[in-house]
Amino acid sequence: MIRHFTIAAKVALVGIFCSVLLYACRKNDAGKIDNTTPTSSSVVSDEDSLKYLMYRIMQVTYINGGRNKTTDLPTYLWYNQVPQLDPSSNSYTSAEDLLQAIKGYAVTNGELMDRYSFLDRTGDLSNSLQDGLSETFNKVSATGNFGMEVSYASDGNQSFLYIVYADKNSPAGKQGLTRGDEIIAVNGDTNISYDNGSNVQKVTNAIYYAPSVTLRVKKAVTGTIANYSLQAGTFSINPVLFDTVYTVNNQKTGYFVLYTFTNTYNSQGTATLTKTSLDRLFSKFKAAGITNLIVDFRYNGGGSVTTAEYLDSAIAPASAAGKTMYYYKYNDKLTANIDGTGLETNVQFPSVTGGLSLNNVFFITSSQTASASELTLNNLLPYMNVKLVGDTTYGKPVGFITFNISKYDSTHTKQRLADLYAINFATENANRTGGYYKGIAPDQVANDYINVPWGYHTDDDNLDRIFNYINTGSFARTSANARVLTQTAASQRSAIQHSITSPRFNGMVDYRRSKQIQ
Incomplete structure (x- = not known):
């Protein structure tokens, strides 16, 4: 008290x-x-x-x-x-x-x-991460966004533009647009090939900053071509893009794709769609009796640390219950006065974890896997067999305690000036491992073929490597464990990394501490 x-x-x-x-x-x-x-x-x-x-x-x-x-x-x-x-x-x-x-x-x-600190002058990010509502990237004329990410890919000879993912609740998702769909024209313009210049800027403006767009799309699965007219809109974020249960070597293996860490509870204390979606997902996995779990973070730039804690608690073995999940590291002055600040120095696993009994947990990572995603997998390393497949992560072992900076005008009405996101803490796991500013390297490198739809495990290089490991204990392909790919080598289109700059948030925020210290 x-x-x-x-x-x-x-x-x-x-x-x-x-x-x-x-x-x-x-x-x-x-x-x-x-x-x-x-x-x-x-x-x-x-x-x-x-x-x-x-x-x-x-x-x-x-x-x-x-x-x-x-x-x-x-x-x-x-x-x-x-x-x-x-x-x-x-x-x-x-x-x-x-x-x-x-x-x-x-x-x-x-x-x-x-590389991280910034100001948010609209409060849009707080609404998104805390309350699970879509952001508005065009601050002038648009409301919300289309709810999708795009990227260029290459087959070694030419470039292609693909939808990387779409939130199921978004304007794009509601029209059935999803991973692997190829965009062949934007607003009737077919001159959209990758040039690291005017074409890229044209596509970026149309996809992220316009109030509406018309896309001509070739569907990944059927090959049919049609036009899709999208209006930017607001929606409740559903961070789970895809989930399923596989049987691999007679072992039930859960798989899900998570693209953001919106809070499990909103600013009013009500459970968000993020929490209800994750609750449903882990209930499904528990009922199926999975003994391996694959968590796909390849496009997850992070968000709220409370969601990272939720995932770690759901995944961790019973032996982790009550033990340290991770430590906070502050500057020397905050640390010396920690008792008077209300800040915590560590977070513990709950007294009862999620009830799964996993032999392995695999994380699919990329250079876009950042902050809260990295925190999640790093926290589990001391307690279970964790394997990373894909590419080296972004490298962000630090986070924000946001400060709302406001003024009161002559009528005593509060007016927002900005939300300050300046780095306030670093994190380390129970073994005091952190400081991964150059990213966390995978145990097995794998390609990201973005023309492959979610769950097509024989064509997804990441999933195929993981299946090999479950079958043989090795990620390597051999004549004994190789499967016949439905794709030819010529049709395997690898993402051109960072070919388009997305305005989406990259980082981790502890909103609980924000409420405590301001």
């Missing part, structure tokens, strides 16, 4: 500071920050206010805001590598400019560590 009272007091202090922010910062003649109350003629702009508060949250203190008594508890993981800066300097036109400057000092052994 004492801790809860302390946290509530801090919440009140932050609220007071936010409300007086527009009247609390200006430069003195020496160019330093002056926290005294200015005259009306020196009231700063909203952008200056945003820069000032962002800087203080990251570098100085997240409580009191410098009023009366300052408690030096900066939140930025690499705060001690950043020199004292003047956030109101004309050198920083926007808060993003200041943030970019701060990130530039986070360097270790000559390598830039912070």
Whole structure:
């Protein structure tokens, strides 16, 4: 109870500071920050206010805001590598400019560590990750999005444009568009081949930033060609793209594809579609008596850590119950004052895990597998036989505690300035293994043929390798375990990695801690 009272007091202090922010910062003649109350003629702009508060949250203190008594508890993981800066300097036109400057000092052994911190000025990401609602990428004219990802692929001679996945609830998913469908024209334009230039930009704008689009599509399974007219829309995210149970070497093997880590409970405390979908999925696997599990994270850029914890709890063996799932690592000042912050230093498995009895858990990974996905698989390594197949992961062992930066106008109405996502913590598993900034390498490299529909295991190089392992204990193909592919080598079309830049979020966020410390 004492801790809860302390946290509530801090919440009140932050609220007071936010409300007086527009009247609390200006430069003195020496160019330093002056926290005294200015005259009306020196009231700063909203952008200056945003820069000032962002800087203080990251570098100085997240409580009191410098009023009366300052408690030096900066939140930025690499705060001690950043020199004292003047956030109101004309050198920083926007808060993003200041943030970019701060990130530039986070360097270790000559390598830039912070590739991740950013500002969200709309709050759209919080709505998506916390409440499971689709994001709006076109902030001007569109509502929601089409709910699909696309990528170029190559057969070694020419390029092709494919749908990589589509959320079942999205405008694209509801029209039956799915993985492996080939896009042969965009808005009637067939000149869409990969050029790392104008064609790519044209396709990117049409797929991610337009309110509507017409696609001419060749279906993966039937080969039929038809036009599909899509309108951007909002929808409840269903992160499970595909699931099934295989029988491999007389062993029941569960398989599912998860593309994002939306929260299991929304901001009102109600179970989201993510939770109900995962509950249904693991009930199905448990009823089937699976002894192997394949988790497909190849396009999963992460999200909420609570969903990672849900998955780990559902997958882990009974022997992990009550033991450490993972550790948090904060900066030195937060760590030294951890008891007063309300922050936790570790997360434990529940007293009862999901009830599965697995011989192996396989993760299909790629360079797009990031943050909460990496956290999930890393947490299981100390407790069970975990194998990675595919490609080296993105490399993001750090995460965010988001801060809402707001102001109160003359009518005392709260107005959002931005949500700050600046790196606040790193994670390590129970064996204190973390720091995988260069990614986690797979146990077996496999190709990503994006023209292969979900679940076609004889043509999916990742699934085929895993099936070999279950059959023989080896990922390698031999004359004894090779299967006849329905595809010829010429029709195997590998993804051209990073051929299109998606606006979707990549990272992991702990919204529980956000509520605790602000």
